[in-house]
Amino acid sequence: MSSDTKSSSPTETVLKTENASVYYGNFRALQGISLDIPKQQITALIGPSGCGKSTLLRCYNRLNDLVKGFRVEGKISYHGQDLYAPEIDPVELRRRIGMVFQKPNPFPKSIYDNIAFGPRLVGYKGDMDDLVERSLKQSALWDEVKDKLKQNGAALSGGQQQRLCIARAIAVQPDVILMDEPCSALDPISTLRIEDLLQELKQHYTIIIVTHNMQQASRVSDMTAFFNVEMTEKGGRVGHLVEYSETQRIFQSPTEKSTQEYVSGRFG
Amino acid sequence: MSSPRTLFAIGMTGLTFLAAAIALLILVAILSYVVINGGSRVSLDLFTQLPPVAVIKTGGGFGNALIGTLMTVMIAVLLSVPFGILAAIYLSEFGRETLFSSIVDFLTNVLSGVPSIVVGVFAYGVIVTKTGFSLKLGFSAIAGGVALAVLMLPIVVRTAAEALESVPNDVRQAAIGLGATQFQTVFRIVLPAAIPSITTGVMLAVARAAGETAPLILTTLFGYSWINSLIAPPTPTLSVLVFNFATGPSRNQQQLAWAASLILVALVLITSLLSRLAIRRKV
């Protein structure tokens, strides 16, 4: 599935990571990451816990800025603009690069207000009802909730909540959607629905997904980056990128031994 | 038959039950006096009539004191709630685990331990007195409101900070991830989610403030006529009425003091019950 949906034209790089290292205070979480995220494809970040894949994901929309002592070295650029340049406003950036979290986190508001929250922030002038409907249709939730838009988002099932969160993210019409293990709290059927949805969404958005589930990565993604943890001399643990390639390559003929071991389920 | 060890245990357990019984008994004794003595005087007149002077043997009410209590408490709410919520937003949203916020937290607790009479002296010094760094307004509803606001402030700060902290972090991240600013995150997501708990806390603070007397006898005085100004006497209140009439010899006035006590106690009883129900529903 992943190979035939790949576009044949030379792909444009949306997010470029060049030799980036991430620190929390004195602790180094990631070291020397270089990685190009292609436009309108799904890139999966996989690896054992503590390998820093979520940390990297949160660098792309600067959500780590809220963590005390966080600092990034090297360069991460978005369409050629340095993400961490002083003139970049993280608030504006996050409106271009949306995020879906591990645990569904709808606001304690109505379904409608959940979707309308983002557009209202930027003073959206168009037809809000229409935008809500389109976003819910895009996230394949419309048919289930069209009669209860005034109901609290928290009253939905877990899978529906997560699709609501996806609808909320796309309502601001972002360029990139970051997904941090979006299915880890869901049952298998809800997971499949969201995986199908991802294939729809990638026609319009660049998607980066962090996942623990290798099967999921092989099912949904075009590109896969495998991260691993290594011990430093001082006994600390630091994450690094082992291998990055087309998903098919990573799962069928990886170059690195540790990738081979990980994708065949021998550790992690 | 029993060993000294078991006798000792029975004795100690008995003492523990006695302690619990004492607490219960005191509450029952106070509530029954207030309800029986105050309840016998409840009528519409209480809310529409003016207080009788000591020589009048029957009738009268405390309409003016009820309004005075409402006014002073309202002023206190208007001052302390915005102040307290803004401070709480700092403690819970921006200053978590900083030295500055733990100092503020500490001082909030110390402020709540300042005797209410000293707070009254303070309000007298900044609002009432005609000398020094004072607004020089004289005895007034404003002065009483300021004193009550100082007493409410630590309760508002503490309950609001707790309510804000109990809003899950997930929701904050979601808002920030959508490109909300800190201001938007707080005012559109976190604060609305915390409003029910904050309201409960403010209600408890209001009930406490309505019963406060000591700072008011230094700042508002009492009066037998209707209130006609926020910045001039008289500003009678229910709590000061209880003090004045309870210590006087007039039987009629004492009955009114019981009725006013009943209203004040009912206020704390109802708000305590409501806050319990609110907490239970949340869990």
Add this chain to the structure above:
Amino acid sequence: MSAATGNPSSAISQRSATSKTLDTGFILLTRIFAAGVGILLLWIAIIVGIQAIPAIQTFGLGFITSSTWNPVKDIYGAWPHVYGTLVSASIALLLALPVGVGVALFLSEDFLPARIQNILVFVLELLAAIPSVVYGFWGIVVLIPTMRYVGGLLNRTLGWLPLFALPPGQTEVTGPGMHVAGVVLAIMILPIIAAISRDALISVAPELRQAALGLGATRWETILKIMLPAASSGIVGGTMLALGRALGETMAVTMVIGNAKAASTSVLLPASTIASLLANEFAEADGLQLSSLMYTALILFGLTLLVNVLAEVIVRRFRQI
């Protein structure tokens, strides 16, 4: 599907300056109000202090130990009131501490099902919330007559102690007095001691209790030798907070203490506290008398501040463990 396509423009737009200023301004504003709580505390000290200056200049530190309070001659000393404040608060602690710890044990041990314990928690909550002036009124009507009888009993049995003596010629306890104030205060601080002691007892590690029971100790041996010592810092902290409250409590005390101008050793006689002095004389005072009242308020403020800061430090320490 009429799909909303991802916005192809890749440039990150600039947020308006107003929006950025609003954000930083807002954070600053909340910070200012947070600091305001501390500033308010300081402001209270300054305002009370400034107004006390004339009296401080006139009477100096001797004010605290001088016993004259004479508005006619304009000579003031705070001793009877300082003494009354300390003694009434001590009586209250003496009475409330055992009952409070007893209630705390009742609420932390499993003598009765949780539902009944919850009722008692609510009882304590209400006792803490009843207005001081209502306690005072109830004290006048119920407590003074009761304590006249109890006081008489104390005088007949222990009258040889100066503490329970009556002046020559007086055979009966008249009514209001230090002992009534002590009892009212004890009732009012009971909920504080009980609630904080209960928290302290509950937070003792269950392993400690199990270890003691496992060694064959009975429930009460465990309580007395393990639980209470382990919870002692919390209990002491709660007692200190209660002391702070008792020192500054005004209305209930004013209504039952009798407001005497002189200090007497016997607790069965009328007395006065700083708070009751302020409540009685403040509204009609001016000049040096008002400044002297401010001086007493400053003493009370300092005293309660000291007690509360100590209490807060102790309670914080046990909460951290």
